[in-house]
Amino acid sequence: xxxxxxxxxxxxxxxxxxxxxxxxxxxxxxxxxxxxxxxxxxxxxxxxxxxxxxxxxxxxxxxxxxxxxxxxxxxxxxxxxxxxxxxxxxxxxxxxxxxxxxxxxxxxxxxxxxxxxxxxxxxxxxxxxxxxxxxxxxxxxxxxxxxxxxxxxxxxxxxxxxxxxxxxxxxxxxxxxxxxxxxxxxxxxxxxxxxxxxxxxxxxxxxxxxxxxxxx
Amino acid sequence: xxxxxxxxxxxxxxxxxxxxxxxxxxxxxxxxxxxxxxxxxxxxxxxxxxxxxxxxxxxxxxxxxxxxxxxxxxxxxxxxxxxxxxxxxxxxxxxxxxxxxxxxxxxxxxxxxxxxxxxxxxxxxxxxxxxxxxxxxxxxxxxxxxxxxxxxxxxxxxxxxxxxxxxxxxxxxxxxxxxxxxxxxxxxx
Numbered sequence: 001x002x003x004x005x006x007x008x009x010x011x012x013x014x015x016x017x018x019x020x021x022x023x024x025x026x027x028x029x030x031x032x033x034x035x036x037x038x039x040x041x042x043x044x045x046x047x048x049x050x051x052x053x054x055x056x057x058x059x060x061x062x063x064x065x066x067x068x069x070x071x072x073x074x075x076x077x078x079x080x081x082x083x084x085x086x087x088x089x090x091x092x093x094x095x096x097x098x099x100x101x102x103x104x105x106x107x108x109x110x111x112x113x114x115x116x117x118x119x120x121x122x123x124x125x126x127x128x129x130x131x132x133x134x135x136x137x138x139x140x141x142x143x144x145x146x147x148x149x150x151x152x153x154x155x156x157x158x159x160x161x162x163x164x165x166x167x168x169x170x171x172x173x174x175x176x177x178x179x180x181x182x183x184x185x186x187x188x189x190x191x192x193x194x195x196x197x198x199x200x201x202x203x204x205x206x207x208x209x210x211x212x213x214x215x216x
Numbered sequence: 217x218x219x220x221x222x223x224x225x226x227x228x229x230x231x232x233x234x235x236x237x238x239x240x241x242x243x244x245x246x247x248x249x250x251x252x253x254x255x256x257x258x259x260x261x262x263x264x265x266x267x268x269x270x271x272x273x274x275x276x277x278x279x280x281x282x283x284x285x286x287x288x289x290x291x292x293x294x295x296x297x298x299x300x301x302x303x304x305x306x307x308x309x310x311x312x313x314x315x316x317x318x319x320x321x322x323x324x325x326x327x328x329x330x331x332x333x334x335x336x337x338x339x340x341x342x343x344x345x346x347x348x349x350x351x352x353x354x355x356x357x358x359x360x361x362x363x364x365x366x367x368x369x370x371x372x373x374x375x376x377x378x379x380x381x382x383x384x385x386x387x388x389x390x391x392x393x394x395x396x397x398x399x400x401x402x403x404x405x
Contacts, residue, residue, distance in 0.1 A: 019335065048344050051342060051343075054342070068344075070349060070350065070353070071350070071353050072347060073357070075360070106353065108344070108346065108349075165334070165336075169335050176334075178333075178334040178401075179333075179334065181349075
């Protein structure tokens with residue numbers, strides 16, 4: 001499972017969501033012995049399937065679930081320059097500030113199922129699993145717990161929509177889900193600047209109180 | 217009062233400018249003094265937002281004009297690149313319709329709109345070009361720089377099963393909250 005790293009925020013977010021979804025889908029299907037076999041039924045792709053991918057995979061033996069980033073919103077929050085950690089070095093008398101940012105990622109979520117991969121039932125089941133994994137308050141907690149290790153995590157904001165339609169890939173009927181949106185929120189930070197970019201500090205002025213007198 | 221600037225293009229009535237939203241905000245604040253005027257003022261805001269969304273969607277659909285399809289290199293252009301116009305039905309198909317008080321819908325009545333939005337095509341070559349969704353996001357970002365944004369919190373994009381197609385938004389009043397600003401979740405009027 002990929003843990004969220006604020007300094008590699010986009011990579012770890014995508015990999016974290018992929019791993020979380022992959023494990024979730026894997027555990028959602030059990031064989032007769034009770035073992036998880038969902039990875040033989042579902043495939044998670046973190047982009048809209050390209051023409052080459054679709055041509056290669058058709059007819060789909062697995063139901064494909066895709067997550068594609070449609071928008072990354074980085075709103076301004078707080079006042080000033082958003083430095084959250086100055087990294088003060090008392091020996092060298094400098095600071096190496098790190099900036100924090102907030103990002104809201106807007107994903108398009110889609111399902112691609114063929115008759116060979118289970119057809120309409122497979123598509124419905126995939127949506128049910130998606131809703132378990134990403135819809136509701138418990139899903140929010142589960143995604144955060146799966147990606148967090150004392151340094152932030154992926155926070156689920158919403159999972160909405162979903163429209164079912166039939167499409168064709170190379171004359172093979174594909175049962176798709178479109179128009180489903182998932183939004184997550186993360187907080188990133190810039191890496192610690194190099195020592196050459198360090199900023200010298202103005203140290204405090206200490207006053208010897210023993211010599212102070214109160215004028216009469 | 218909202219300022220409606222005459223636009224020079226043929227068959228056009230107004231142009232959208234950020235100042236317009238500032239003035240709309242003033243109108244809404246003024247309408248607070250008389251509750252009967254409040255809902256019409258918010259209805260105008262929704263209408264202008266829908267028109268703004270329509271303009272951005274048209275902009276994304278206003279790619280190079282190629283009626284004979286003589287330039288295949290222009291195919292599959294993304295919304296940011298502006299989608300190629302063949303018959304122009306898609307470009308001209310963006311329309312705004314009133315569903316009720318404070319409810320305005322942006323839609324495209326051309327047949328190809330559905331295919332373009334969701335990447336549906338019989339050939340293996342297909343590209344998803346979500347103009348409707350991206351234009352709505354762009355509209356909200358544009359509005360976030362104006363004075364009315366505190367009234368609009370559209371973080372959820374609702375599908376066709378939702379009550380509002382395109383986005384879900386609720387409205388709040390700047391004066392009904394605490395001293396620190398508007399209280400989240402309050403609804404107008």
